Amino acid sequence: MGYLLDGTWHTGSPSFANETGEFERKAAAFRNYVTADGAPGPAGEGGFKAEPGRYHLYVSLACPWAHRALIMRARKGLTDMIGLSVVHWFMGEDGWTFEEAEGTIPDTVNGARLLRDVYVKADPAYSGRVTVPVLWDKARGTIVSNESSEIIRMLDHAFDAVGAVPGDHRPAALAEEIDTVNERVYDTVNNGVYKAGFASKQGPYERHVKALFDSLDWLEARLDGEEFLVGGVLTEADIRLYTTLARFDAVYHGHFKCNVRRIVDYPNLSRYLAALYAMDGFGETTNLHHIKHHYYQSHPSINPTGVVPVGPATLSFS
Numbered sequence: 126m127g128y129l130l131d132g133t134w135h136t137g138s139p140s141f142a143n144e145t146g147e148f149e150r151k152a153a154a155f156r157n158y159v160t161a162d163g164a165p166g167p168a169g170e171g172g173f174k175a176e177p178g179r180y181h182l183y184v185s186l187a188c189p190w191a192h193r194a195l196i197m198r199a200r201k202g203l204t205d206m207i208g209l210s211v212v213h214w215f216m217g218e219d220g221w222t223f224e225e226a227e228g229t230i231p232d233t234v235n236g237a238r239l240l241r242d243v244y245v246k247a248d249p250a251y252s253g254r255v256t257v258p259v260l261w262d263k264a265r266g267t268i269v270s271n272e273s274s275e276i277i278r279m280l281d282h283a284f285d286a287v288g289a290v291p292g293d294h295r296p297a298a299l300a301e302e303i304d305t306v307n308e309r310v311y312d313t314v315n316n317g318v319y320k321a322g323f324a325s326k327q328g329p330y331e332r333h334v335k336a337l338f339d340s341l342d343w344l345e346a347r348l349d350g351e352e353f354l355v356g357g358v359l360t361e362a363d364i365r366l367y368t369t370l371a372r373f374d375a376v377y378h379g380h381f382k383c384n385v386r387r388i389v390d391y392p393n394l395s396r397y398l399a400a401l402y403a404m405d406g407f408g409e410t411t412n413l414h415h416i417k418h419h420y421y422q423s424h425p426s427i428n429p430t431g432v433v434p435v436g437p438a439t440l441s442f443s
Contacts, residue, residue, distance in 0.1 A: 126217065126218065126423070127218055128252075128253060129251050129252055129253060131251075132245050132249045132250050134219075134241055136218040145329065147329045151253065153271045153272035155247070155268040155269065155270050155272070156169045156270060156272055157173055157269045157270055159173045159174070159269055159283045159284075160173065160175065161175050161282075163175075166279075175284045175286070177206040178208075179262060179264050180206075180207045180208070180261065180262060180269065181207065181234045181261040181263060182194060182195075182198060182207055182208065182258060182259070182260055182261070182276075183210045183212070183243060183257055183260075184209065184210070184211055184257050185212045185216075185415070185419065186211055186228055186412040186416070187415040187416045187420065188258075189368035189369055189371075189372060190273040190368075192410060193273045193277050193365060193368055194276045194277055194280065195406075196277075196410055197276075197280040197294070197364065198406075200292070200405055200406035201280055201289045201290050202288070202289055202290035203280060203284060203289055206284060206287070208233065209230055210223065210231060211228060211229050214226070214228075214415040214416075214418045214423075215418065215419065216419065219239055219241075221240035223237065223238055223239070227414065228412055240255050241255045243259060243261065243268070247267045247268040248268075256271055257271075258273055258276055260279070274307075277361060277365075278361070281294050281361065294359065295361050296356075296358075299355050299356040299360060302355050303355050303360050306355055306362045307361070307362055307365060309343075310340065310344075310362065313336040313337055313339070314337060314341065314366065314369050315365060315366075315368075317333055317340065318377040318383055319381070320337075321381055321382060321383050322377065322380065322383070323381075323427075330382070334382070334385065338383075341386070345392075346393075348393040348394065348397050352397075352400065353397075359404070367401045367407060370394065370397075370398045371398065371402070371411050371416075371440060372416050372420075373387070373388045374387045374440070375413060375416060375417055375437050380420050380421060380424070380427060380428060381427075413438075413439070413440065417433050421434065
């Protein structure tokens with residue numbers, strides 16, 4: 126692992142928790158928007174017009190945040206319109222790399238061997254972590270965004286006029302409820318597993334595990350008799366929850382000590398996870414090999430041996 130400081134790489138295994146034992150997630154650094162006409166979006170500057178072939182997506186198949194973007198790219202039919210590079214699952218002292226392995230795709234745009242080189246090309250004085258997903262603009266030679274929640278909304282709407290598959294994963298009539306669900310799921314589930322897994326003291330760990338399972342119980346009840354989280358239709362709320370649920374039993378239950386219950390122990394969540402997996406964009410972008418090997422081999426502070434558990438061999442509902 127490591128980080129960039131004024132464009133220079135610094136190695137070392139960082140502490141994920143602060144002095145109180147709490148995990149702290151840093152905000153994304155690039156927050157521009159691709160829009161249909163290139164006008165400025167909710168943040169950043171304008172000039173990023175939705176055009177086929179102009180943008181390139183850098184992801185990890187292991188990362189739940191990057192997985193969101195992969196699902197939306199597939200569901201909106203953007204695979205021929207937006208290029209893709211996939212990093213190796215192992216994140217060591219060099220950070221994310223494009224080392225050749227099953228499922229990886231090299232950087233055909235910038236020819237980078239390391240993802241950090243892409244960040245430095247966008248900003249030679251960049252300071253911060255090198256994360257995925259990254260949406261790259263080939264025309265301007267820079268990063269548009271590395272914030273997953275904003276990237277999926279760009280992919281969902283910006284390219285509709287230039288050939289994207291019709292469909293809105295955040296319809297206006299449901300937007301407020303979607304945002305409310307997203308807020309709780311992000312804080313206590315998506316990020317909650319990290320708050321528990323990277324906590325360095327007992328108190329924060331137990332507090333975040335309780336909040337996590339309170340929310341899983343809430344989701345189980347919410348899905349009773351329901352196919353989706355909001356409004357009876359597939360929305361971005363389902364995409365955002367899926368990427369955590371798909372990793373839960375294989376990784377978070379053991380590696381992050383989120384072991385009160387498994388997803389397979391929740392009838393409604395298990396049914397829901399299986400149904401999503403079978404839908405376009407979900408199962409085809411879920412790679413359990415990358416997921417397990419990344420988490421168990423890239424976090425020496427949690428799993429110093431780097432041994433990857435044999436099971437589960439498949440997702441819990443299979």
